[in-house]
Amino acid sequence: MAERDDAGALKLWAPVIGLTLSAFIFNTSEFIPIGLLTDIAKDFQITESQAGTIITVYAWIVTVLSLPLMLLASRIEYKKLLLGILGLFVVSHFLSAIAPSFITLMLSRVGVAFSHSIFWSIASPLAVKIAPRGKGAAALSLVVTGTAVAMIAGLPLGRMIGLYMGWRATFFSIGLVALAVAIFLLFIFPRVPAGAQGSSIAKVPLILKNPGLIGVYVLTALMFTANFTGYSYIEPFMAQVAQMPESEITFTLTLFGVAGILASVLFSKAFATHPKFFFACGTFGLGICLALLEFSSGHIWSAMLLCVFWGMTFTIFGLVFQSVVIRLEPQATPIAMSIYSGIANVGIGGGALVGGWVCAMPAIEWVGYAGAAFAFLGGLICFGMLRFFLSK
The missing domain is CATH 1.20.1250.20 (MFS general substrate transporter like domains)
Structure with a gap:
């Protein structure tokens, strides 16, 4: 009986866990260039300061898109939206892994930044919507934990992969994990109707x-x-x-x-x-x-x-x-x-x-x-x- 209750609870929390895993990979991806700047610079024969522009461009794209995309996202069914942005995220990381030039790497990071903007526009309200009844605050806290774990484990782990297999392997690995998370969400994530947020502007x-x-x-x-x-x-x-x-x-x-x-x-x-x-x-x-x-x-x-x-x-x-x-x-x-x-x-x-x-x-x-x-x-x-x- 207890095992059945545990299984039921796990099923209820599975969508939130999937969203937390998504938060982990999005935040790992945002900061991973910080741990790989020297290797990226050496590969493309540029300085670390030039390589650092991928951090600047990424952040400023997120800045420009965050508010408008938060408003636009309210019109799309959330499961479709989430799977769509994860798809863009995966493709962009695979492109990063094979980038023949720094410009190509920059363009691939633009795709990641676009998906990042949409994800963090919907992550918090979505966590509350899909949480078990009365557990909205706990679900929100769990998603935030995904961010913290990215700093503790994601960035160092990505850097270790980069040290032993090259920085391209780090981006490929993030894309692979994101693909696995997307497949997981495809099967366990509920359909969530879009909310009416347009008036909040x-x-x-x-x-x-x-x-x-x-x-x-x-x-x-x-x-x-x-x-x-x-x-x-x-x-x-x-x-x-x-x-x-x-x-x-x-x-x-x-x-x-x-x-x-x-x-x-x-x-x-x-x-x-x-x-x-x-x-x-x-x-x-x-x-x-x-x-x-x-x-x-x-x-x-x-x-x-x-x-x-x-x-x-x-x-x-x-x-x-x-x-x-x-x-x-x-x-x-x-x-x-x-x-x-x-x-x-x-x-x-x-x-x-x-x-x-x-x-x-x-x-x-x-x-x-x-x-x-x-x-x-x-x-x-x-x-x-x-x-x-x-x-x-």
Whole structure:
């Protein structure tokens, strides 16, 4: 009897598990170039800063498409839409694996970015729709966990495949896993009617008149730019400046992701009672970590320890300000969060671009200082607007 109940529960949760696996592969794919920049640059005989443009272009395409695709996606039956974007994702990754030139690789990443934009426009509401009755919050949390696991396992695993089999094998492997997930979803995912979200576009002007939300969006652009000025080039930085062996770079990237889980636990336990501390950690704390990046590179263990704190502070920033968005705009949260996601990708692309300029002009050692400048500016703005962020 108990086994039958377990089987029934698993069947109910199978669509959510499939969506979580999709979240894992989409986020692994977004950040995998960070761990493979040096190999990609060598293969196409370009610099790391030139190779880093695939991160910038990807992020900015997601920025432009996130909001309009969220509105358009509401008109299409969700199962068809999900399988369609996974199909585009798979084909794009197979094209990445055989790309004869950097331009071809860039075009294949455009296809991935397009599918990414649609997926994250529908993932959150879809998780709630397909969840067992009364389990919407748990389903949403599970999908978010897929994102965290991508940072902890997906990026390091993809990098390991790249080290032993070449970067092309990493992209091929991601495409293969995505194909398996698509086949799984084909058989277990229910048909989900499209929702009527078109009228919600009228709420955008109201959102943009909220000073607290405008502050969040400005900070999001600054802090994501700060983080990805350094993080986009973490792999060549650790190899060239910190002189880390390949295996220890992979381990450091894993630590960065694990630190995010530690930060999530701290946030859930203490944010309600110590909000100002978390605002400071997410802004000034991130700035301090970036400013100390070159200094910490003198020893492998100090560099690893810094990456732990760096991963924690950036995760804290995301948790704090997403919670602020939800509190400040409870009625139109999907639209407000879609704008947040788009602006975050402006920062990801901008950070990769700034980091590339720094690597090309002064030196890769300076990426931490450049990122810290954005973070400290963000910290000053944050505490200047704290009354808006803490208002009920």
